[in-house]
Amino acid sequence: MTASSSKRALQTRIVQHDDAIPPGYLSFVPPVERASTVVFPDLATMRELDWREDGQWRYGLHATPTSLALAQRLATIEGGAHALLQPSGLAAIANVYFGCVTSGDDVLIPDNVYGPNADFGRWLDNDFGVTVRFYDPLVGAGIADLIAPNTRLIWLEAPGSVTMEVPDVRAITAVARQRGIVTAIDNTYSAGLAFRPFEHGVDISVQALTKYQSGGSDVLMGATITADAVLHAKLKLARMRSGTGVSSDDCSLVLRSLPSMQARFDVHSRSALALAHWLKARPEIATVLHPQLPDCPGHAEFVRDFTGAGGLFSVIFDARYSAAQVDRFVESLELFAIGWSWGGAHSLAMPYDVASMRAAWPHRGTLVRFYIGLEDEADLRADIERAMQAALG
Numbered sequence: 001m002t003a004s005s006s007k008r009a010l011q012t013r014i015v016q017h018d019d020a021i022p023p024g025y026l027s028f029v030p031p032v033e034r035a036s037t038v039v040f041p042d043l044a045t046m047r048e049l050d051w052r053e054d055g056q057w058r059y060g061l062h063a064t065p066t067s068l069a070l071a072q073r074l075a076t077i078e079g080g081a082h083a084l085l086q087p088s089g090l091a092a093i094a095n096v097y098f099g100c101v102t103s104g105d106d107v108l109i110p111d112n113v114y115g116p117n118a119d120f121g122r123w124l125d126n127d128f129g130v131t132v133r134f135y136d137p138l139v140g141a142g143i144a145d146l147i148a149p150n151t152r153l154i155w156l157e158a159p160g161s162v163t164m165e166v167p168d169v170r171a172i173t174a175v176a177r178q179r180g181i182v183t184a185i186d187n188t189y190s191a192g193l194a195f196r197p198f199e200h201g202v203d204i205s206v207q208a209l210t211k212y213q214s215g216g217s218d219v220l221m222g223a224t225i226t227a228d229a230v231l232h233a234k235l236k237l238a239r240m241r242s243g244t245g246v247s248s249d250d251c252s253l254v255l256r257s258l259p260s261m262q263a264r265f266d267v268h269s270r271s272a273l274a275l276a277h278w279l280k281a282r283p284e285i286a287t288v289l290h291p292q293l294p295d296c297p298g299h300a301e302f303v304r305d306f307t308g309a310g311g312l313f314s315v316i317f318d319a320r321y322s323a324a325q326v327d328r329f330v331e332s333l334e335l336f337a338i339g340w341s342w343g344g345a346h347s348l349a350m351p352y353d354v355a356s357m358r359a360a361w362p363h364r365g366t367l368v369r370f371y372i373g374l375e376d377e378a379d380l381r382a383d384i385e386r387a388m389q390a391a392l393g
């Protein structure tokens, strides 16, 4: 108790209590530090703050010790140096645009990219004076022919999370580096575990932490990870200006799941690959799009650059089945839910009309994307077989 505090009214002492917590408490868990107001010891400290420095606490929106602990762990996982948290994966994507492009600039996006990223690009193109052009994800070094004098940002996604083409990341980043163009990869598929973007020349890695990092289908969060301090500062300034941040409670949920992420990822990978092989032999299926299978576009790059695949893959049903029949198959599944997002324990299935998404698409049958959860693999297989018999005869 300070000298003056005992004379104050009870209500004041409740608000400004002299806590007497004995020191020496230890646990494994980073404390959940909630704050809007961050308090400065004096005005000089407040006035001398440098927002570029992590750990110069300024306002709860920008960082707390809890969010910084999560950011540091994400940077470690990907082999980067800095990470910025965002309230969703899509907010992290938006912040890359805000930090890296302005009106008059040009952006290149692979045409198999996560749909809302493509939509964001089209919005910038329509309303904000940025030109956005879509490229074939298998373009490789041919990206050089697409670059304009005002191209500032090239997006990559490896593989595209619906159609599964794996780009030659090294070939694209080599050209971009030569021309001084920033590259950003949506690395959500690999969780940052199976693909290390900075070893392949990428400047910014985006994660939807909503997926494997959360692992519980109950948190929305995103991150940008960088190896370069100047780029990190650019993204940080954009984030401060746009007023996005995350709650420490949500950070603590993701922190809780990170230690089990590799173990979960390995189980997803094993079950998904086993089911992909089994589906490839089924007469109902024309094509299985799984980057570990040799006929998946970009398989050679996948083998060269990736150490695992996770729970996501797609199949194309034989063209003799109508889209309505394939819908019936999806609705006949009992263990696969119909829903967006993935990375949790539950398996999912979703049909996609790819012909409306991509310029050149060689397949005629309907595509269904599977996300293989943590259920027993034999049960999932039996469920698919039963749904095929029920819906397709």
Ligand SMILES: *Cc1c(COP(=O)(O)O)cnc(C)c1O
Binding pocket: 087, 088, 089, 090, 091, 114, 161, 186, 188, 189, 208, 209, 210, 211, 220, 221, 222, 341, 342
């Ligand atoms: C889910 C997802 C996102 C966006 O994450 P949200 O947190 O849902 O906004 C971005 N990219 C990919 C590849 C995704 O699967």
